[in-house]
Amino acid sequence: MADMMEYKCPACGGKLEFSSTEQQMKCPFCDSVFDVATLQSYDEALAAAPESDMSWESEAGSEWEQGEADSMRVYHCQSCGGEVIADETTAASKCPYCDAPVIMTGQLAGELKPDLVIPFKLDKEAAKKALLQHMEGKPLLPKIFKSENHIDEIKGVYVPVWLFDAGVEAQIHYRATKVRRWSDQQFDYVETSTFAVRRGGNIAFEHVPVDGSAKMDDTMMEALEPYNFAEAVPFQTAYLSGYLADKYDTDAEASVARANDRIRQSTLNAFLQTVRGYDTVNTEHDSIRLEHGEAKYALYPVWLLNTSWNGTKYTFAMNGQTGKFVGDLPSNKGKAWGIFFGVTAAVTAVLYVISMLLQSGQ
Amino acid sequence: MPFWLCLVIGAVVGGIVVGIMLSQLHTVRPNNAAADYVIRDSFRVTMQDETFLGKTTNRTPRMQQQQQPPHQGGPSQHP
Ligand SMILES: [Zn+2]
Numbered sequence: 001m002a003d004m005m006e007y008k009c010p011a012c013g014g015k016l017e018f019s020s021t022e023q024q025m026k027c028p029f030c031d032s033v034f035d036v037a038t039l040q041s042y043d044e045a046l047a048a049a050p051e052s053d054m055s056w057e058s059e060a061g062s063e064w065e066q067g068e069a070d071s072m073r074v075y076h077c078q079s080c081g082g083e084v085i086a087d088e089t090t091a092a093s094k095c096p097y098c099d100a101p102v103i104m105t106g107q108l109a110g111e112l113k114p115d116l117v118i119p120f121k122l123d124k125e126a127a128k129k130a131l132l133q134h135m136e137g138k139p140l141l142p143k144i145f146k147s148e149n150h151i152d153e154i155k156g157v158y159v160p161v162w163l164f165d166a167g168v169e170a171q172i173h174y175r176a177t178k179v180r181r182w183s184d185q186q187f188d189y190v191e192t193s194t195f196a197v198r199r200g201g202n203i204a205f206e207h208v209p210v211d212g213s214a215k216m217d218d219t220m221m222e223a224l225e226p227y228n229f230a231e232a233v234p235f236q237t238a239y240l241s242g243y244l245a246d247k248y249d250t251d252a253e254a255s256v257a258r259a260n261d262r263i264r265q266s267t268l269n270a271f272l273q274t275v276r277g278y279d280t281v282n283t284e285h286d287s288i289r290l291e292h293g294e295a296k297y298a299l300y301p302v303w304l305l306n307t308s309w310n311g312t313k314y315t316f317a318m319n320g321q322t323g324k325f326v327g328d329l330p331s332n333k334g335k336a337w338g339i340f341f342g343v344t345a346a347v348t349a350v351l352y353v354i355s356m357l358l359q360s361g362q
Numbered sequence: 363m364p365f366w367l368c369l370v371i372g373a374v375v376g377g378i379v380v381g382i383m384l385s386q387l388h389t390v391r392p393n394n395a396a397a398d399y400v401i402r403d404s405f406r407v408t409m410q411d412e413t414f415l416g417k418t419t420n421r422t423p424r425m426q427q428q429q430q431p432p433h434q435g436g437p438s439q440h441p
């Protein structure tokens with residue numbers, strides 16, 4: 001054993017020791033026994049596995065044509081610093097993100113033109129109806145919150161998103177165990193077999209969206225998903241008529257990390273589902289490479305309502321294509337405690353009475 | 363059932379009821395995966411294998427009626 005290197009126990013991660021009696025590597029922590037040659041090839045496979053690579057090529061967006069840019073107006077919000085654009089026929093007066101007045105600062109200059117747009121499918125009436133429905137059937141929502149909402153302030157905004165395509169090549173190593181149990185007259189036995197499991201293959205993603213506006217909450221945009229990309233059309237300024245459009249202020253390079261994380265997670269999920277027939281499975285190493293990533297710049301429709309209540313800001317949003325409605329609501333803390341104590345007292349009393357009756361019946 | 367146990371169960375039920383009501387108010391949740399954007403039929407597993415690394419067997423003495431307290435036995439090897 002000249003080149004005896006350090007091995008970690010594949011079962012528990014402990015440092016293995018060579019057992020001269022068994023002529024095998026033995027784990028002092030969990031008593032697993034391993035064959036040296038197997039361990040060696042296992043470690044070599046791990047070391048040879050390629051590193052993850054997630055680079056992108058981006059040629060998203062294009063230049064505005066002269067006639068198009070002339071008809072667009074840029075508005076600046078003095079309260080939150082947001083900038084929105086609208087066509088010359090649509091007068092913007094309030095900021096969709098903070099509801100403060102906006103002022104027109106001029107025309108578009110040096111901005112990218114979106115590649116694609118998903119047009120609004122649902123109108124303001126649908127959005128108002130969805131908001132009212134959103135507040136139904138929620139006992140802990142303060143009643144007064146409903147009545148104080150300035151529901152007419154709901155605004156249609158085209159939110160800039162970056163869309164990422166990627167082909168993924170993945171190699172994933174798992175450590176898995178099978179457990180067998182049996183008994184004889186004296187003992188219960190538990191036999192744990194450990195396996196190195198590998199999977200490799202491909203999967204591809206298209207149009208993974210990432211919010212390109214710093215003013216729009218990223219989590220909220222994700223909560224509004226999914227949008228049906230089949231209805232996206234090449235961008236034309238005509239679609240903006242009557243709506244505000246935000247401009248991206250987070251570029252594709254800065255947005256790609258979020259798309260990568262989501263693609264990575266879905267890739268891991270897809271391969272993990274193919275590792276079946278084991279009692280435990282742990283992912284030991286993965287190399288996930290994205291190939292030929294391409295980014296596109298698009299506008300997605302969102303109905304947005306910002307309100308303040310008791311000094312806190314609340315934002316509601318509806319997917320302007322599917323009608324999915326999200327928005328965190330305040331809770332009535334007093335009522336929550338009331339319900340907690342009420343239910344606790346009732347359940348306790350019922351249980352206690354039942355147990356007393358059972359006892360006296362015996 | 364003693365009273366304290368009734369109270370504990372009651373409090374757990376109360377907590378669950380209020381927890382469900384509070385979670386109704388929270389709808390802005392991140393989407394950490396991209397499952398909606400997988401290209402149809404693009405998922406291919408081109409390599410799969412399994413290597414047996416080893417096994418370990420543990421045995422514990424069975425309970426003999428109610429009389430004798432159980433002894434913890436050490437693990438034994440069956441490589
Ligand atoms: Zn171990």
Ligand SMILES: [Zn+2]
Binds near residue numbers: 080081082098099
């Ligand atoms: Zn603003």
